[in-house]
Amino acid sequence: RKEVEQDPGPFNVPEGATVAFNCTYSNSASQSFFWYRQDCRKEPKLLMSVYSSGNEDGRFTAQLNRASQYISLLIRDSKLSDSATYLCVVNLYGGSQGNLIFGKGTKLSVKP
Amino acid sequence: DAGVIQSPRHEVTEMGQEVTLRCKPISGHDYLFWYRQTMMRGLELLIYFNNNVPIDDSGMPEDRFSAKMPNASFSTLKIQPSEPRDSAVYFCASSFLDSNQPQHFGDGTRLSIL
Numbered sequence: 565r566k567e568v569e570q571d572p573g574p575f576n577v578p579e580g581a582t583v584a585f586n587c588t589y590s591n592s593a594s595q596s597f598f599w600y601r602q603d604c605r606k607e608p609k610l611l612m613s614v615y616s617s618g619n620e621d622g623r624f625t626a627q628l629n630r631a632s633q634y635i636s637l638l639i640r641d642s643k644l645s646d647s648a649t650y651l652c653v654v655n656l657y658g659g660s661q662g663n664l665i666f667g668k669g670t671k672l673s674v675k676p
Numbered sequence: 677d678a679g680v681i682q683s684p685r686h687e688v689t690e691m692g693q694e695v696t697l698r699c700k701p702i703s704g705h706d707y708l709f710w711y712r713q714t715m716m717r718g719l720e721l722l723i724y725f726n727n728n729v730p731i732d733d734s735g736m737p738e739d740r741f742s743a744k745m746p747n748a749s750f751s752t753l754k755i756q757p758s759e760p761r762d763s764a765v766y767f768c769a770s771s772f773l774d775s776n777q778p779q780h781f782g783d784g785t786r787l788s789i790l
Contacts, residue, residue, distance in 0.1 A: 596776050607767055607781035608719070651719070655775050661707045661724070662732050664779065668718035 566590065568654050570667040578675055581642050585670045587652030588634045596655040597628055599637050601648045602669065608651055611637075642674045678702070680782035682768050688788045694756040697785045700749055701770030709769040709779060710743055710753050719767070725751065726773075758789045 570587045577583050589597075597614035612619065614626040614635050625638040635654075639646055652667035681700040689695060701708045709724040723733040725745045733743070740759070745751040755762055765786050769779040 598778060600778075607784050609781070610778040613776070613778070659775060660726075660731070661771050661773070661775050661777075661779065662709075662721070662726075663775070664721075666719040 567656055568652055568665045568667040570650075570652050570670045572668060572670060574671040574673050576673045576675060577642055579642060579644060581674075582638065582640050583642055583672065584636055584638045585650055585652075585672075586634050586636050587654075587667055587670075588632075589652075589654045589656060589665075590633070591656045592630070592633055593658060594633075594654050594656050595658040596664075597626075597635050598653040598664075599624075599626055599635075600651040600653055600666070602651055603648045608666070611650070639672075642672075644674050644676065647672055647674045680768055680770050680780055682766075682782035682785055684785060685783060686786045686788075688790065689758060690790050691759055692757045693789075694754065695758045695762075695787060695789075697753040697766050697768075697787070699751045699753070699768030699782060701751070701768070702780055703749065704772075705770035705780075706773040707771045707779075708745060708751050709767075709771075710751070711767040711769065711781075713765045713767060713784075722753070760789045763787055763789050 599611040600608040601611045602608040618627040623640045649669040651669045657663040683698045710722040713719045722735045728745045743753045765784045767784045769781045771779040
């Protein structure tokens with residue numbers, strides 16, 4: 565299994581749709597989990613952290629499934645401005661910030 | 677509040693030339709990271725520093741790449757001599773010590789080696 569794996573997409577959805585991305589990780593002892601967003605020709609930016617109990621921020625919901633070693637991101641009522649690449653980030657081995665592993669990203673395109 | 681500042685934003689040079697990328701991290705951050713991003717390989721960690729000390733440079737592709745952090749507010753990534761396969765976007769990021777804290781990225785340097 566690759567360390568952090570995502571479906572590259574693209575996911576093409578209409579405005580208002582609900583879309584979900586999954587990300588699997590290789591080490592069951594992994595600690596911190598994040599979703600970053602990267603717009604075309606821009607830098608990655610933190611979208612949200614992922615907490616064990618799951619967490620929500622407006623239209624975005626992140627969940628962690630330790631048993632199956634994946635995290636998910638759900639976007640409800642998608643907007644044109646949600647079009648971007650979503651990077652799954654996992655601190656695979658705990659401890660140091662240097663153990664953060666970035667997935668290659670899932671591309672989302674929201675159409676009118 | 678200033679974020680991570682990288683320069684130059686774009687660099688186009690001929691193969692064999694020396695390239696120097698610069699980064700100013702967010703004040704107070706403990707870690708500084710250099711990443712390279714390409715379509716094929718995604719975001720790859722090249723090297724990172726903790727309190728100006730290089731901790732892990734295992735991601736540096738070869739001896740042509742070197743990085744320094746002479747003080748808490750400045751780092752450089754140097755490629756000498758440069759090759760066309762070095763063409764990529766190079767990001768610098770910084771963060772606090774706590775691994776639950778996110779990394780903050782600069783705008784990146786788009787490097788093209790002809």
